[in-house]
Amino acid sequence: MLTGLGLSTAAGLNAYIPLLMVGLLARFTDVVTLPAGWNWLQNGWVLIIVAVLLVFEVVADKIPVLDSINDTIQTVVRPASGGIVFGSGTAAQTDAIADPGQWAQSGGWVPVLAGVLIALTVSLAKSAVRPAANVATAGVAAPVLSTAEDITSFGLVLVALLLPVLVLVLLAVMAWWAWKLWRRIKTRKREPAPYSPPTDVPPDWHEPTPR
Numbered sequence: 001m002l003t004g005l006g007l008s009t010a011a012g013l014n015a016y017i018p019l020l021m022v023g024l025l026a027r028f029t030d031v032v033t034l035p036a037g038w039n040w041l042q043n044g045w046v047l048i049i050v051a052v053l054l055v056f057e058v059v060a061d062k063i064p065v066l067d068s069i070n071d072t073i074q075t076v077v078r079p080a081s082g083g084i085v086f087g088s089g090t091a092a093q094t095d096a097i098a099d100p101g102q103w104a105q106s107g108g109w110v111p112v113l114a115g116v117l118i119a120l121t122v123s124l125a126k127s128a129v130r131p132a133a134n135v136a137t138a139g140v141a142a143p144v145l146s147t148a149e150d151i152t153s154f155g156l157v158l159v160a161l162l163l164p165v166l167v168l169v170l171l172a173v174m175a176w177w178a179w180k181l182w183r184r185i186k187t188r189k190r191e192p193a194p195y196s197p198p199t200d201v202p203p204d205w206h207e208p209t210p211r
Contacts, residue, residue: 004090006160006167008115009174012122013153014061015074015081015097016054021157022085026092032161038088062143064134071127075120083112085110089160098182129182147181 010018021039025032027042034041060070090111126149133141152174157168 002149002164003088003160004086004111005118006156006170007089008086008118009122009167009171010153010160011082011085011115012078012119013126013149013156014051014054014057015078016057016142017118017150017153017171018051018085018089018157019081020047020054021154022088022092023050024034025161029061032092034088034092038091041084041088056123060147061146061149064142067142067146068127068131071123071130075123075127078123079120082122083114085121088113125131125178126173129178133181154164 007018007022022032022034023041023043024047026034026048027044030182040046057070059072061067130142131144152170156167156170159170
């Protein structure tokens with residue numbers, strides 16, 4: 001369950017990083033062994049397509065305005081990815097999980113639905129924070145936040161597969177950081193704009209002297 005939680009949360013940040021990493025690790029290493037129902041994830045063509053989509057996602061997510069359009073599209077893609085990686089991750093044998101439960105290996109809809117809901121929640125939170133951050137920083141925050149999200153997604157996948165007990169710790173840190181960022185954005189938006197004297201006043205104009 002912790003493995004699925006970590007993978008689906010990573011998918012909520014970036015739909016393609018967990019898909020690509022699970023597929024690559026299953027295809028080229030012994031770290032992940034996928035059951036028959038999920039073997040398609042390590043197919044060469046699937047990995048190439050996911051890698052190409054990841055490049056587009058990484059670039060688009062770092063450009064202001066375009067990142068908001070990308071977020072709208074990814075609101076559908078990220079939950080789908082979350083369902084796939086939750087189902088495949090909990091059904092796979094990894095270095096941390098030697099004997100997955102039968103309910104996960106069966107490829108049932110329960111783990112897939114759980115992954116969809118988790119990834120959707122994270123994706124919606126990301127979509128809410130990003131526009132506010134762009135407005136508050138005039139777009140400067142877009143590449144910084146996007147890079148941080150990509151790194152976090154990558155780290156979550158590794159932890160979920162190799163040491164899932166740390167997933168809860170990382171999620172607690174993520175929640176605290178997101179809360180602090182949201183408070184900072186809201187505070188910055190409430191700050192009054194600096195006063196600028198009018199520029200269309202004639203040079204010889206002066207305040208009338210009260211009688």
